[in-house]
Amino acid sequence: MATAITGHGRVLEPAHGDDHGDDHGGGHEHEHPTSMGVNSVKLLMWTFIASECMLFGTLISIFLAYLNKGKGPFPHEVYDIPYTSVSAFVLLLSSLTMVLALAACQANDQRQLRIWLVATAFLGLVFLGGQYFEFTTFKTHEDVWLNTNLFGTSFFTLTGFHGAHVTLGAVWLLSLWMYSLRRGIPPSKSLFVEIAGLYWHFVDVVWIVIFTVVYLVPTALQH
Amino acid sequence: MSGHELEAHGAPQTHGPEEHTHPSPRRYIEIAVVLGIITIVEVFVLYLPNMGFESFRPFLVPIFIVLSAVKFVTVVGWYMHLRFDEPFFRWIFGFALLIAMTIATAFIALFHGIYF
Numbered sequence: 307m308a309t310a311i312t313g314h315g316r317v318l319e320p321a322h323g324d325d326h327g328d329d330h331g332g333g334h335e336h337e338h339p340t341s342m343g344v345n346s347v348k349l350l351m352w353t354f355i356a357s358e359c360m361l362f363g364t365l366i367s368i369f370l371a372y373l374n375k376g377k378g379p380f381p382h383e384v385y386d387i388p389y390t391s392v393s394a395f396v397l398l399l400s401s402l403t404m405v406l407a408l409a410a411c412q413a414n415d416q417r418q419l420r421i422w423l424v425a426t427a428f429l430g431l432v433f434l435g436g437q438y439f440e441f442t443t444f445k446t447h448e449d450v451w452l453n454t455n456l457f458g459t460s461f462f463t464l465t466g467f468h469g470a471h472v473t474l475g476a477v478w479l480l481s482l483w484m485y486s487l488r489r490g491i492p493p494s495k496s497l498f499v500e501i502a503g504l505y506w507h508f509v510d511v512v513w514i515v516i517f518t519v520v521y522l523v524p525t526a527l528q529h
Numbered sequence: 530m531s532g533h534e535l536e537a538h539g540a541p542q543t544h545g546p547e548e549h550t551h552p553s554p555r556r557y558i559e560i561a562v563v564l565g566i567i568t569i570v571e572v573f574v575l576y577l578p579n580m581g582f583e584s585f586r587p588f589l590v591p592i593f594i595v596l597s598a599v600k601f602v603t604v605v606g607w608y609m610h611l612r613f614d615e616p617f618f619r620w621i622f623g624f625a626l627l628i629a630m631t632i633a634t635a636f637i638a639l640f641h642g643i644y645f
Contacts, residue, residue: 344615352618356625363629370633371640391572395565398600402561405608409554500610507609511601518597522575526589 351501355508358471362512365464366519372456373524381457382528384448385521386440393436394517397472400429401510404479404503411496419499420486426506427479430472437469464520468512475506551610560607567596 340346374380407422441462444450450458482502485491491498552560574592577585606612611619637643 342617344617348614348618349621352621356621359622359625360629360632363626363632366629367633367636371636373641375640387572387575391568395568398564398568399561401564401604401608402557405557406554409551409557412551504609507604511604511609514597514600514604518571518593522571522593523590526575526586526593 345497347497347501348504351504355504358508358512362464362467362515365460365467366515369460369464369520372460374528376456378455379448379450379457380528381461381520381524384444384450385525386443387521387525389436389440390517390521393433393440394513396429396436397433397510397513400426400433401507403429404506408496408499408503411491411499412493414493416486416490419491420483423479423483423486423499427476427483430476430479430506434469434472434476437465437472441465461520464516468509468516471509471512475502475509478502478505550613552607557608560603564600564603567600571596 340349342349403422403426407419407426410416410418410422444458450461452459452462479502482491482498485498571593574585574589574596578589605622611622
């Protein structure tokens with residue numbers, strides 16, 4: 307068995323498993339020794355997530371900076387917290403289906419993998435549908451839009467950016483699902499699913515913060 | 530590497546050169562239940578002052594921040610596997626988080642007249 311030694315002296319050995327053509331066992335196809343001893347694709351994804359973290363951190367900061375400033379309507383006057391909490395729950399549920407997809411891929415259960423992938427994308431689309439309904443309600447019934455006031459501008463910019471990320475994630479997941487239908491995703495390629503999962507969970511984590519900071523806290527402060 | 534015993538697929542799920550162990554699907558479901566319960570508690574707590582528990586009002590924001598932090602750490606640690614993965618990834622994410630929180634604190638202090 308071929309082994310390699312990383313820059314930190316770690317011994318890398320291919321994982322054991324069944325071979326499937328280009329499938330070289332249970333380990334990731336793309337994993338290879340690097341000078342830092344970490345997977346380069348994962349490193350890229352975590353670096354991207356770190357940059358996204360700062361982007362959303364800034365957008366949330368701007369929302370908080372303009373909170374209750376300028377003319378109304380203000381957040382607590384337009385929010386429907388029970389409705390938004392259902393949306394938050396749907397996105398949390400999609401994180402569960404995402405990890406179940408990864409677990410199925412690592413167990414080489416292709417049927418379960420496809421089910422959980424499409425379920426995750428579906429829940430993401432349900433969340434987006436909920437967001438569309440919320441946006442249109444704000445615009446038509448509450449008269450709040452991007453150019454209405456400081457709250458409208460900061461709220462729609464922040465949640466709109468998040469919605470765009472969910473859309474991208476749903477497209478990514480559906481692409482993976484179609485790929486799995488055509489060729490299957492063996493355990494050796496589970497990194498494909500894991501990287502998509504990292505992105506999806508990050509989108510979920512951002513919503514956890516938005517739900518608290520943008521929805522719950524302003525409502526609690528004004529009740 | 531964690532020492533979690535995994536039973537769902539008959540064997541621990543390992544990947545990568547260092548053989549990181551991921552939790553079982555059953556553990557993932559348990560975590561999702563906990564996350565769902567925390568979300569319900571958040572909404573329930575918000576309406577406590579309206580149900581006659583006015584004394585809860587000053588504690589609402591701290592409670593929300595703590596509950597949100599628990600959800601955040603749980604998803605990042607378990608679902609994103611940060612607690613099982615390379616410590617270097619933790620540093621990358623932690624550093625970005627620190628910058629984001631510093632920006633948020635500075636903005637709030639600047640725009641709402643809070644001076645340290």
